[in-house]
Amino acid sequence: MIRAVLLFTLCTLIGVCRAQNDTKLYVVKDTVISGVDTLKLIHTKVKVWIKAKKRFSFEVGPGDTILYSLQKQNNTRMKYKVIKPNEEEKEYVLSEDIKNMPLETGAGAGNYTLEFKNQSFKTNYVVIDLKNVKSWKRIEKLKKEPPKQDSVSVVIYDTIPRVVLEDTYYIGAKKNIKAGFEKVIAFEFVADSVPCYWSYLVGFGKKYQEDVNGLVNLETQQPVGDPLVAYFNGRFQSFLPSQSNRAKLSLKGPGVDRHFATTDFDTTYGRKGAYQLSLTNKDEVVGEYVYFKVVAFDFVKKEEIKVPVSEYKKMKIAKCSSK
Numbered sequence: 001m002i003r004a005v006l007l008f009t010l011c012t013l014i015g016v017c018r019a020q021n022d023t024k025l026y027v028v029k030d031t032v033i034s035g036v037d038t039l040k041l042i043h044t045k046v047k048v049w050i051k052a053k054k055r056f057s058f059e060v061g062p063g064d065t066i067l068y069s070l071q072k073q074n075n076t077r078m079k080y081k082v083i084k085p086n087e088e089e090k091e092y093v094l095s096e097d098i099k100n101m102p103l104e105t106g107a108g109a110g111n112y113t114l115e116f117k118n119q120s121f122k123t124n125y126v127v128i129d130l131k132n133v134k135s136w137k138r139i140e141k142l143k144k145e146p147p148k149q150d151s152v153s154v155v156i157y158d159t160i161p162r163v164v165l166e167d168t169y170y171i172g173a174k175k176n177i178k179a180g181f182e183k184v185i186a187f188e189f190v191a192d193s194v195p196c197y198w199s200y201l202v203g204f205g206k207k208y209q210e211d212v213n214g215l216v217n218l219e220t221q222q223p224v225g226d227p228l229v230a231y232f233n234g235r236f237q238s239f240l241p242s243q244s245n246r247a248k249l250s251l252k253g254p255g256v257d258r259h260f261a262t263t264d265f266d267t268t269y270g271r272k273g274a275y276q277l278s279l280t281n282k283d284e285v286v287g288e289y290v291y292f293k294v295v296a297f298d299f300v301k302k303e304e305i306k307v308p309v310s311e312y313k314k315m316k317i318a319k320c321s322s323k
Helices: 002-014 207-211 227-232
Strands: 016-020 023-028 032-048 053-060 065-072 078-085 089-093 096-102 110-118 123-141 152-171 182-189 198-203 249-251 257-261 263-268 273-281 288-308
Touching: 032 053, 032 110, 053 123, 065 110, 078 123, 110 123, 152 182, 152 207, 152 227, 152 273, 182 288, 198 207, 198 227, 198 249, 207 288, 227 263, 227 288, 249 288, 257 263, 273 288
Parallel strands: none
Antiparallel strands: 016 023, 023 032, 032 123, 053 110, 065 096, 065 123, 078 089, 078 110, 152 288, 182 273, 198 263, 198 288, 249 257, 249 273
């Protein structure tokens, strides 16, 4: 049967079939789409007398593909011939119904004939259906997507600086009754204020604060703004030198134990706890000015993005390691 034959052949060649009314759709790996539409041409019934022949003729146009179906009304012995325009003919036994058999059109366009022969002593009827098959094909070049890479979620943070303290402190001489020669400057990071990092700067001299806040970037000749923020961001490498022959300083707290008598600065991880800058003047007569500044840096989540693993390996990820 022609429909069964077509379906089997095309499905075998290209793998996937889906029927929809009289239209068949064939898909090959999402690349080639082709199909067959059938147009019903003739539906008729012919009477074949006892021991007689009956002919039915029809025209086939150039390039037409014809399917024919034959259905006997009575179960009697019959044969039929297909006679081509060039008078070539071929005989078949009509033992059972035929459905959608392709007509051999090798002789080209012209008049084709179906000749029925009733071999029994009983009149029979044959229902004839002719369909014209129109095929179509569409090729689609699908773009190949690049292979998907494994991705990593990366959290982007904004760095928010906040000044914890900044001032210039005076330490009196040992013989100065009004101004003590010892001083303790304390600050603390409690649970809800522990930064990711914090930086400090210590300098000596009454005008050190004024001088350091007026620093200019030698490359751009622009003010550096907050020098500790510029230092933390890597835009500033060092500070004005200063020293004291009179004062002795120590900075202590979680993760910090420093002693100095010259300009000193550093950045460290934020840790919960109390910190103290202890100042002692060893001079009997002359006092000392000490500048001390602390800036904390909080990381505030801005957004979360996905990046390929290959790109992630190239990224410098700043992590908040505060405790």
